[in-house]
Amino acid sequence: MMQKRFFVVLFIALFSISAAAFAQEATPEATAEMTQPCPAGGSPDAVPAADALKVLTSFTTIADMARNVSCGLLDVQSITKPGTEIHGYEPTPSDLVKTQNANLVLYNGLGLERWFEKFMGSVQGVPSVNLTDGIELVPIAEGEYQDKPNPHAWMSPQNALIYTENIRKAFVALDPANEAAYTANSAAYSAEIQQIDEFLKTNLDQVPAEKRFLVSCEGAFSYLIRDYGMQELYMWPINADQTGTPKQVAKVINGVQDNQIPVVFCESTVNQGPMQEVANQTGAAYGGYLYVDSLTEADGEAPTYLKLLEFDATRIVNGLLGIQ
């Protein structure tokens, strides 16, 4: 009898805790109205016609953006696969064959793909378009690549609108007959990006300005920081061989303590041990991993760029507002 009562009490307690957590959790989906993707027909994951023009991208995030503008009219594929480290990728002979047979290549530029220039040097007569054309650059503040542009420009929704417009223009140049469709699709996609922009603005406004810190492993959030009035603290400026050294860990520990920062994060594609160490040493919460350089497979947490942005925006906002 006692045992049964214990389980009833336990059940009620667990139910109240999860209900409270559910009620408090802020997500862009909860605040956003649903936008219809692909208003001109098709869908981002529609199978294109066998004779569709072929578009290759250097990494998964921009492939997904491009599929949301193409909506199945073009055959869009990424050269690098989900979860791949993209800065120092080594292209394979089959990547080269695929690219030689493509009609268009989309890339990030800003030095993100350190392998790209040499790779495209071996490809003849295939046009390539730099999607960060027109973006206001943020330089890397320290290290081997100091003063070079930070390449992670897609990590701010406001820049993503520029990527989307560059994709639309590239598709219209490649396939002018479908201009109206690309323009309608990109407008709908941009509206979804703007909803995440709103979510970040509204929620980060609730965090006192001096507490609006984003602590990460790689300095991949410089554009987000700039666009939402935040400050950044990272272990290393850009993914390189020497990561999470004792000196880098000590720098972040000091910064977290000096500024009484409540939460720290680390990117999904790198070792999170050093940042967990920072959390242990400082008493800051470990807010978990963030997605930056690559999407996940379809059954993962960030299979699309909008899901990636939503995931990160939710984690950052909940971490800074102290919602677990």
Ligand SMILES: [Zn+2]
């Ligand atoms: Zn990176």
